[in-house]
Amino acid sequence: MQPSSQVNDRIARVAAHLQPPNDSQMGDLRRENCRAKGASGGFKVAVLGAAGGIGQPLAMLMKMNPLVSVLHLYDVVNAPGVTADISHMDTSAVVRGFLGQQQLEDALTGMDLVIIPAGVPRKPGMTRDDLFNINAGIVKTLCEGIAKCCPKAIVNVISNPVNSTVPIAAEVFKKAGTYEPKRLLGVTMLDVVRANTFVAEVLGLDPREVDVPVVGGHAGVTILPLLSQVKPSSSFTPKEIDYLTDRIQNGGTEVVEAKAGAGSATLSMAYSAVKFADACLRGLRGDAGIVQCAYVASEVTELPFFASKVCLGRTGVEEIHPLGPLNEYERTGLEKAKKELAGSIQKGVSFIRK
Ligand SMILES: NC(=O)C1=CN([C@@H]2O[C@H](COP(=O)(O)OP(=O)(O)OC[C@H]3O[C@@H](n4cnc5c(N)ncnc54)[C@H](O)[C@@H]3O)[C@@H](O)[C@H]2O)C=CC1
Ligand SMILES: O=C([O-])CC(=O)C(=O)O
Secondary structure (H helix, E strand, C coil): CHHHHHHHHHHHHHHHHHHCCCCCCCCCHHHHHHCCCCCCCCEEEEEEECCCCHHHHHHHHHCCCCHHHHHEEEEEEHHHHHHHHCCCCCCEEEEEEEECCCHHHHHCCCCEEEEEECCCCCCCCCCCCHHHHHHHHHHHHHHHHHHHHHHCCEEEEECCCCHHHHHHHHHHHHHCCCCCCCEEEEEEEEHHHHHHHHHHHHHCHHHHHHHHCCCEEECCEEEEEHHHHHCCCCCCHHHHHHHHHHHCCCCCHHHHHHHCCCCCCCCHHHHHHHHHHHHHHHHHHHHCCCCEEEEEEEECCCCCCCEECCCCCCCEEEECCCCCCCCCHHHHHHHHHHHHHHHHHHHHHHHHCC
């Protein structure tokens, strides 16, 4: 056992890293005499799980986003170091760090957007559903905090299995009486990012010019790329369709296997999460015509949640686009996707209602 004074000293040292420098650290210059006015306007964004493989590059990229005025970085480990590091970037967002459950409420109070990449990642041989037992509880706790401290925030859920963690979040918010389906979005952007990349490679185009709708969910066969709706309008051979569908559905596993036990996609995910968060913030600002794919409460199929193109606005999801015309291959894929999704949704709902 460490003497309690040593433990207290350690806590004080960690806490000091979570705060901006104090007067004594600034020599004769007092903080109130500094000319910084503090950020005005812009949005307040929290990243929960900010010290992780996704969290760190995501936090860095959000610090670079001019729409963000305040960035709260929360984790159960290492938040002080990540916060100190990112806070030195000369971009306008003010960064604050929060460590451990006792600081969760401070991390969440006043936030406009909360991004959740907290939780364990896969290792080779695991499915995303194998993460359920650990990540379901993490998402539940974090969403209870959101319901209490920033019930009107837009919530972007990254933690896997997304097909179940989004229904978990919805049930937590329902229980708390704060549920607004428009504000809860599962992040499936990485599927679109991968689809754009792989399709562009096959067609010999710049990925930035390619737009592939990816609907359904975020695991294996539930990831359904609609290659018949690719923009610019393109045709594919049956071989290309099989190759692309398989590669897009198993893109996550491709990375898990390549990392060989060191986790799953982090950098491409952080890029995708920031692309998606930026779309949410532009929607909140009132920009028109912001459309992205996301996994949301939906009536597009008979399932209560489904990923499809949604229009983002001041209140979150303002419109859900229909799936559009599907070819035979896609209709077969849709049936497979719905079957698996139904079970994953039910598993998430039962976790809270049990
Ligand atoms: N939606 C998507 O497309 C994708 C989702 N993911 C998922 O994102 C999650 C995170 O992945 P990585 O960042 O690679 O994992 P990681 O293990 O590198 O980082 C996770 C972070 O969450 C933190 N954490 C754990 N419990 C927490 C709690 N109760 N409150 C706050 N923070 C907590 C950990 O301390 C750690 O810093 C995984 O579940 C992974 O499967 C990963 C890639 C793509
Ligand atoms: O595959 C995983 O476990 C992580 C993930 O969701 C992805 O990369 O799409």
